[in-house]
Amino acid sequence: MNHHILTDTEMVDMMRKAGLRPSAQRLAVLRYVGNSHSHPDSDEIYNEILHGFPSLSRSTVYNSLHALVEAGLVRELEIDAGNRHYDLAPQPPHAHFICRGCGTIFDMPLPDGFAPVDMQGFEIDSVDVYGKGLCPACTASPTDTKLNTNIKNTTE
Amino acid sequence: MNHHILTDTEMVDMMRKAGLRPSAQRLAVLRYVGNSHSHPDSDEIYNEILHGFPSLSRSTVYNSLHALVEAGLVRELEIDAGNRHYDLAPQPPHAHFICRGCGTIFDMPLPDGFAPVDMQGFEIDSVDVYGKGLCPACTASPTDTKLNTNIKNTTE
DNA sequence: TGCAAAATTAAGAATAATTCCAATATTATA
DNA sequence: TATAATATTGGAATTATTCTTAATTTTGCA
Numbered sequence: 001m002n003h004h005i006l007t008d009t010e011m012v013d014m015m016r017k018a019g020l021r022p023s024a025q026r027l028a029v030l031r032y033v034g035n036s037h038s039h040p041d042s043d044e045i046y047n048e049i050l051h052g053f054p055s056l057s058r059s060t061v062y063n064s065l066h067a068l069v070e071a072g073l074v075r076e077l078e079i080d081a082g083n084r085h086y087d088l089a090p091q092p093p094h095a096h097f098i099c100r101g102c103g104t105i106f107d108m109p110l111p112d113g114f115a116p117v118d119m120q121g122f123e124i125d126s127v128d129v130y131g132k133g134l135c136p137a138c139t140a141s142p143t144d145t146k147l148n149t150n151i152k153n154t155t156e
Numbered sequence: 157m158n159h160h161i162l163t164d165t166e167m168v169d170m171m172r173k174a175g176l177r178p179s180a181q182r183l184a185v186l187r188y189v190g191n192s193h194s195h196p197d198s199d200e201i202y203n204e205i206l207h208g209f210p211s212l213s214r215s216t217v218y219n220s221l222h223a224l225v226e227a228g229l230v231r232e233l234e235i236d237a238g239n240r241h242y243d244l245a246p247q248p249p250h251a252h253f254i255c256r257g258c259g260t261i262f263d264m265p266l267p268d269g270f271a272p273v274d275m276q277g278f279e280i281d282s283v284d285v286y287g288k289g290l291c292p293a294c295t296a297s298p299t300d301t302k303l304n305t306n307i308k309n310t311t312e
Numbered sequence: 313t314g315c316a317a318a319a320t321t322a323a324g325a326a327t328a329a330t331t332c333c334a335a336t337a338t339t340a341t342a
Numbered sequence: 343t344a345t346a347a348t349a350t351t352g353g354a355a356t357t358a359t360t361c362t363t364a365a366t367t368t369t370g371c372a
Contacts, residue, residue: 021339021340021348021349023338023339023348023349023350025349025350026349041329042329042330043328043329053350055350055351055352056350056351057350057351057352057353058329058330058351058352059330059331059332059350059351059352059353060349060350060351062329062330062331063349063350064349067349076237078234078235078236078237078286079234080234081232081234081240082238082240082328082329082358082359083328083329084237084238084329084330095273095283097275097278097280100281106275106278108273108275109273109275110273111267111270111271111272111273112273114267114270115267116267116287117251117264117265117266117267117268119253119262119264119265120292121291121292121295122253122262122289122290122291122292122295123289123290123295124253124287124288124289125256125288125289125290126287126288126289127251127285127286127287127288128285128286128287128288129283129284129285129286130234130283130284130285130286131272131280131282131283131284132280132281132282132283132284133278133279133280133281133282134278134279134281135277135278136276136277136278139277139278139279177319177320177368177369179319179320179321179367179368181320181321182320197358198358198359199357199358209321211321211322211323212321212322213321213322213323213324214322214323214358214359215321215322215323215324215359215360215361216320216321216322218358218359218360219320219321220320238329238330238357238358239357239358240358240359
């Protein structure tokens with residue numbers, strides 16, 4: 001939603017407050033998730049921060065993501081079956097929309113006054129709203145060259 | 157939601173109307189998804205209908221599910237990352253809730269008057285609402301024996 | 313009824329995301 | 343600085359799903 005850029009210092013503070021050791025790799029993951037706007041998956045994150053850590057392991061990306069999700073700083077999106085995407089958590093609540101043409105994930109406003117129903121006896125931790133369809137670009141050109149660009153991206 | 161049992165005849169009709177050939181395997185898959193209440197994943201479906209088809213292949217289950225989803229008779233739930241679950245489609249619209257204790261998926265009412273926001277220029281095909289938390293049983297007994305029962309189930 | 317074409321099923325290999333594990337390195341602190 | 347706790351690596355293992363090909367079944371039609 002409103003994407004104001006977080007500084008490293010702010011992010012380190014967030015991690016500290018959440019009881020997480022702010023390792024360089026962890027910070028890089030959080031920075032990318034928080035400032036990229038792209039709702040990346042683990043592969044995108046891995047490829048993008050690889051620069052800074054030539055010996056980066058995919059395990060580290062997964063470990064960092066788990067730690068950050070666990071700590072409540074990052075949210076896991078299950079909008080794209082079989083591929084987890086990530087978004088910064090502490091934001092105004094919003095929904096997400098995935099385009100079936102290009103795979104891009106967009107922020108989507110929640111319906112006015114949206115509030116989860118409460119269910120007798122259940123403890124509801126979170127409610128996610130996911131939309132699917134076509135984005136403006138893909139509506140315009142169904143067989144666009146952009147098609148599927150974001151789905152299997154990145155070299156290597 | 158309201159789970160009235162569909163007869164085989166009704167299901168065959170549904171398939172025919174949707175332009176799908178009602179093979180025995182396909183019918184078995186639809187019958188299980190439609191009448192089991194359990195929001196099964198492909199593994200559960202496979203194991204449950206194996207009785208009737210000793211030579212059943214997992215591919216057939218996947219093929220059937222794809223065909224049924226494509227035809228709009230079955231809905232794919234992405235509530236459980238890395239595991240697709242299925243639900244009968246032509247029902248009053250409702251949300252779903254997954255218990256992080258036992259993995260059971262429950263139907264959940266949508267908030268009153270819930271309607272997707274419309275987004276300028278986007279074509280919205282569907283909007284899904286997924287809740288997470290603890291079901292009554294798991295709230296009562298956090299370290300219950302039932303724990304994780306539904307998550308990695310089935311022998312073989 | 314009989315046969316060709318089309319569709320479906322089956323079996324298993326291939327793929328891809330994720331998890332697991334053991335070894336090494338880093339960091340925090342006594 | 344030594345020790346303990348935690349994090350990172352690398353690679354093997356796991357798991358759901360897809361893909362491929364061949365065999366089988368069904369369907370439409372002569």
